[in-house]
Amino acid sequence: MxxxxxxxxxxxxxxxxxxxxxxxxxxxxxxxxxxxxxxxxxxxxxxxxxxxxxxxxxxxxxxxxxxxxxxxxxxxxxxxxxxxxxxxxxxNDDRFFKMKPTMIYLLFGGALGIGLIRGQSYLKFVMEEMMPLKEEGWMLLTKRLTAFFIGLAVLNEIIWRTQSTDTWVYFKTFGLTAAVFAFFMTQGGLLQKFALEEEKD
Incomplete structure (x- = not known):
């Protein structure tokens, strides 16, 4: 590897x-x-x-x-x-490509959800190096992110099934990206509350 x-x-x-x-x-x-x-x-x-x-x-x-x-x-x-x-x-059917974000977010949300059922934060395994948190913080952030991913999957289904292709393309390009950015920006309080303090000599 x-x-x-x-x-x-x-x-x-x-x-x-x-x-x-x-x-x-x-x-x-x-x-x-x-x-x-x-x-x-x-x-x-x-x-x-x-x-x-x-x-x-x-x-x-x-x-x-x-x-x-x-x-x-x-x-x-x-x-x-x-x-x-x-x-x-x-x-020759654009519906399959429009369903892709739904499948992606369901996959991510489902994987995190399975970890939560097992009492684990799979998110911790992926992001621990970037955000050192206490175990309680990882579990809470994982619960929030799981719900967020499921919500994005539902929202994508609503948009592509009820709106024009133009609207969906704008939503996919800007809306989804902005939503993910906004989510992590709003987690600042959680990250500060459960951050691990660096060990001092």
Missing amino acids: SDKKKINPLLKTGLELGPIVVFFVAYLKLREETFLIGGTDYAGFIVVTAGFIPLMILSTGILWKLTGHLSKMQVATLVLVVVFGGLSVWL
Whole structure:
């Protein structure tokens, strides 16, 4: 197994968010277009999705090459992008790709929930190095994040089933990202309350 390597944070962020930004820009340019490929008409959304899949694979591969490590979350996200994006392109049906965030958040929320049932915080195993907390803090944060992920899954289902594709793309690109950022910003009190004090000599 490769050792983790440090890379420029801006480069790391670019590799993680770059494909999403490219998807958004490409969708804005091609959303009104229809492409005849192999005798079948494909909407711009499907064509952009087809381009997003290899771009996501490439960016994740570069990230792995540079860092020597991928988190379980990154691997799971890539797999779901390939599976649900591939189904959308293969069946020429955008609903599968729109369901992807639902599956991602249900997967993460379900995994954390299973840990809670077993009396464990799986979140601690993933983020302990970044946020050293007391056990009580990890359990509380995990409960909140589990509920948050389930809520995002439900919200994504409501948005894509009741709103236009334009609305869903804006929601996926900006709404979900802002929601995750806002969640962790609002946990400052918990992080301070349960933070482990550094041992002093």
